[in-house]
Amino acid sequence: MQGMFTITKHALDEGMSQHVLVVYRHVVATIIIAPFALIFDRKIRPKMTLSIFLKIMLLGLLEPTIDQNLYYTGMKYTTATFTSAMCNVLPAFAFLMAWALRIEQVNLRKIHSQAKIIGTIVTVGGAMLMTLVKGAQLDLPWTKGYDALASTGSSLTKQDPIKGALMITTGCVCWACFIILQAITLKSYPVELSLTAGICFMGAIEGSVVAAVMERGNPSAWSVGMDYKLLAAVYSGVICSGIGYYVQGLIMKRKGTCFCDCF
Template sequence: MEGFVRFLGLAKPYFGVLFMQFGSAGMAILAKFALNKGMSQYVFVFYRMIIATLIIAPFAFIFDRKVRTKMTISLVFKIVMLGLLEPVIDLNLYFTGMKYTTATFAVAMCNVLPAFAFLMAWACRLEKVNILKRGSQAKILGTIVTVGGAMIMTFIRGPMLNLPWTKPNHPSASSAASTNHQSQIKGSLMIAIGCICQSAFIILQAITLKLYPAELSLTALICLVATIGGCLVALVMERGNPSAWALHFDSQLLSVVYAGVICSGVTYYIQGMVMQIKGPVFVTAFNPLSMIFVAIMSSFILSEIMLLGRIIGAVTIITGLYLVLWGKRKDQLSVKSDSDNIAHDKQQTTEAGEALKTVQSSQEFVSLDVAKVETN
């Protein structure tokens, strides 16, 4: 029983990130379906965040009473930036970029996120890098390869892969095939900028959790700020278009509720917990799983056309990603080995000191006996 409990404790971060990737894959499909039906991406983001706030806030009020710390101006500024970086700026850019491309492409482009997160963690000294060590060299090389894969996906289309279940005459398939190259680049740039904002969000969340270790309360505050920011963006972008705010009991409502509960409220909370155990780079390391899920589901459900260039770029991104992971694991083992050596040296030094004290005590005892004999 103790072994099983220990296993659950070790596996909890992995279960957490797997849940996040499953949730992200489902959100990409549902969101693309809603956007294809004409829903405004700006209104979608606002509705998503207000639902997340309403769901998380009661739990934060009940369970975080004893762990909330005092608010400071610096902490409020960090929370406001968290509420704007990922929930407002990143999501609006991400869904706009998805409109110009496809769900598979948008999720695949997000695989550059671990590379950006690694570079920012390195700059903020949350990730240790020693260029002379093989692990750190692998992390740097993996980052370069990952960005190269994203460039391949953006600029190289390649031949179209006619899979048996895709229908060339399907509306979404034909629109994906006929999207001009300029729109592809525009969408790619939006998604890439969004990934930079999300990376900054993850790093800032890791820093903020050290000052405000109440995950539920922090999640609720982030969602509240994002609701206000998202509302302002939607009002500006959809001014004079009241029909954009209409929400019916159909797939659009399902996508909004799913995204708000699973992909904002629950994901931010799980992300914070895993980050405190494994760090920010680990949280972003499993993004390729989401891409694989989305590629399969969107090919079947949305009949999206697969291009050879995107597949090559995706494989390149995954290769670079796992170079980063291998390097991170290598560095962790190296740090552990160095710590064990230091502890061993300290133990030896302590033992030598104790032996020296014993010898000195023995010498003092002998000297005392000799002095007594001479006195007698």
């Protein structure tokens, strides 16, 4: 996950459209996961119903489309480190939603429930600290020359931590909703590979609509060469979407929603 933050931030700073990145990421994920789903789930895949289809559409809208467009835009306004730290609020949101929906039980007399509550307070507090407190810049060996590089125009978006934090936080709320809905969907459609392929496919379609609107009149935004833009799409598509959604589904079925978030 940390590798995705770094690679993606570099691609965005080099001028890649965050909206186009969302599309390419899930096109790659669909191409990789769909063949495995067709082969390994062909004998166990339940019948597709309208209810399941609508849930997959909503899953594709929540995480691949809304969350990642906000997430990448927020990353443009901040840094990879800041984005990584802000994502720690995800378990807190998911825990609160799971508790409100009675998916997660809370008993204040039990240690594991107390730990979850303390963890929620700590993660939200840490995110607030990262957002509101601006410390001195660390002059590390690998950051030398960054200011000069930024002044020449390689970083195309002005830094705005508050705006970036709001976008990332909103994205995390959508991500938490996605996790809850994924757990619910797996109960009626318990085929992780097929569900992952469906989510990635719907994410690519819905993301294409958003990208077409946001990048209208700018066809060059869709161009990708043998550079960090292509690496960001392939790495995030294969590791973070394709494998990520699949492994997330496996963990949910065995350990529960909140364990998956913390993991």
